[in-house]
Amino acid sequence: MEIKMTNLTKIFTSKNRKEVHAVDHVDLVIPSGKLIGLLGPSGCGKSTTLYLIAGLLRQTEGQIFFGNEEMTDVPPEKRGIGLVFQNYALYPHMTVRENILFPLENLRVEKKEAKERTLEMAKLVGLEEMLDRKPKELSGGQQQRVAIARALVKRPRVLLLDEPLSNLDARLRLQTREEIKRIQRETGITTVFVTHDQEEAMSISDEIVVMKDGVIQQMGEPQDVYDHPANLFVAKFLGTPQINVFDGEIKNGTVLIEGMEVGKKDLPDQPITVGIRPEGFLVDTKGKSSFRFTVDLVETIGRDTTLLFDMLDDNAALLDRKTFKAIVDAGYRIKTGDLVHFTIRPDKLHLFDKSTGIVL
Ligand SMILES: Nc1ncnc2c1ncn2[C@@H]1O[C@H](COP(=O)(O)OP(=O)(O)OP(=O)(O)O)[C@@H](O)[C@H]1O
Ligand SMILES: [Mg+2]
Numbered sequence: 149m150e151i152k153m154t155n156l157t158k159i160f161t162s163k164n165r166k167e168v169h170a171v172d173h174v175d176l177v178i179p180s181g182k183l184i185g186l187l188g189p190s191g192c193g194k195s196t197t198l199y200l201i202a203g204l205l206r207q208t209e210g211q212i213f214f215g216n217e218e219m220t221d222v223p224p225e226k227r228g229i230g231l232v233f234q235n236y237a238l239y240p241h242m243t244v245r246e247n248i249l250f251p252l253e254n255l256r257v258e259k260k261e262a263k264e265r266t267l268e269m270a271k272l273v274g275l276e277e278m279l280d281r282k283p284k285e286l287s288g289g290q291q292q293r294v295a296i297a298r299a300l301v302k303r304p305r306v307l308l309l310d311e312p313l314s315n316l317d318a319r320l321r322l323q324t325r326e327e328i329k330r331i332q333r334e335t336g337i338t339t340v341f342v343t344h345d346q347e348e349a350m351s352i353s354d355e356i357v358v359m360k361d362g363v364i365q366q367m368g369e370p371q372d373v374y375d376h377p378a379n380l381f382v383a384k385f386l387g388t389p390q391i392n393v394f395d396g397e398i399k400n401g402t403v404l405i406e407g408m409e410v411g412k413k414d415l416p417d418q419p420i421t422v423g424i425r426p427e428g429f430l431v432d433t434k435g436k437s438s439f440r441f442t443v444d445l446v447e448t449i450g451r452d453t454t455l456l457f458d459m460l461d462d463n464a465a466l467l468d469r470k471t472f473k474a475i476v477d478a479g480y481r482i483k484t485g486d487l488v489h490f491t492i493r494p495d496k497l498h499l500f501d502k503s504t505g506i507v508l
Pocket of ligand 2: 194195196
């Protein structure tokens with residue numbers, strides 16, 4: 149089921165009459181059968197967007213369509229959605245079986261069919277052995293899978309997940325996200341997965357949507373968005389360690405940081421913001437490149453060495469201390485205090501307009 153939002157806007161008015169534009173003129177098409185990761189910092193409007201799709205909130209402006217069907221006046225229970233929240237509220241006194249089956253009782257589904265569907269869902273989420281247990285006898289990840297089964301048993305047209313993994317520890321989180329991906333693939337249900345964790349969104353989504361202050365910044369396949377960020381915000385939001393950001397300039401078609409050449413760009417002379425991914429630094433062992441720094445800190449983990457540089461060393465005129473990170477092969481055996489020359493991989497060099505932050 150395709151979900152389409154046109155000019156979707158939600159304005160909250162708080163007691164002091166201040167307006168919050170939680171969702172701001174959003175135009176978005178979520179393709180049928182895909183898993184979309186809705187991603188952005190706290191307060192950017194992810195949950196609000198989800199609740200608008202669910203019909204738990206009513207938009208201030210704009211429209212939502214499921215397929216060709218306009219949803220504005222359709223109440224939540226008639227929209228055919230399955231919802232899973234961060235705080236999965238299972239009924240503690242009911243067994244897993246009863247928890248999954250519960251929505252079907254409300255829908256007055258015939259007993260035999262309800263039983264079959266419950267078993268089918270328990271199998272799908274891998275809990276058929278645990279149908280007679282109570283929630284407190286399950287791990288956090290298993291409980292969350294019960295919540296997913298309960299959301300799916302109604303055979304919704306759309307599955308909406310709001311930070312479903314944030315209560316789980318790191319390992320369970322990883323495991324459960326793979327599980328969600330598998331369940332989504334097997335059912336082919338259009339799914340919107342809300343998270344503020346970029347790695348989580350990147351790893352399971354067919355496409356990610358990056359949001360900031362209620363406004364969509366970019367939508368695309370995770371790797372495409374990572375490789376071609378539309379603006380500085382998106383570039384900084386995706387990737388660990390974060391992209392390094394420098395004040396730079398374009399002069400005669402050459403990209404300069406502190407007067408040192410890092411690349412070429414056929415654009416008029418201008419001050420710019422330069423982003424370099426940590427993995428974009430290539431060690432120039434011949435020492436020919438003018439782009440060079442003295443290493444301030446070395447962290448080696450396995451095959452990778454992370455080099456930390458303090459830009460103050462090379463330009464004492466800078467007021468605030470700025471550090472940056474380069475990830476290089478541990479084989480170089482670089483030590484603190486070494487002067488390292490770099491060339492920059494062109495595909496890891498991102499240039500942004502100094503004032504707007506939009507990619508050049
Ligand atoms: N009922 C409400 N009344 C007033 N303002 C609200 C209400 N609900 C949300 N907001 C505001 O709308 C904005 C978006 O909130 P939302 O809950 O959608 O953010 P989010 O992206 O889900 O954040 P988080 O990652 O913290 O869950 C925030 O500024 C929030 O304070
Ligand atoms: Mg939220």
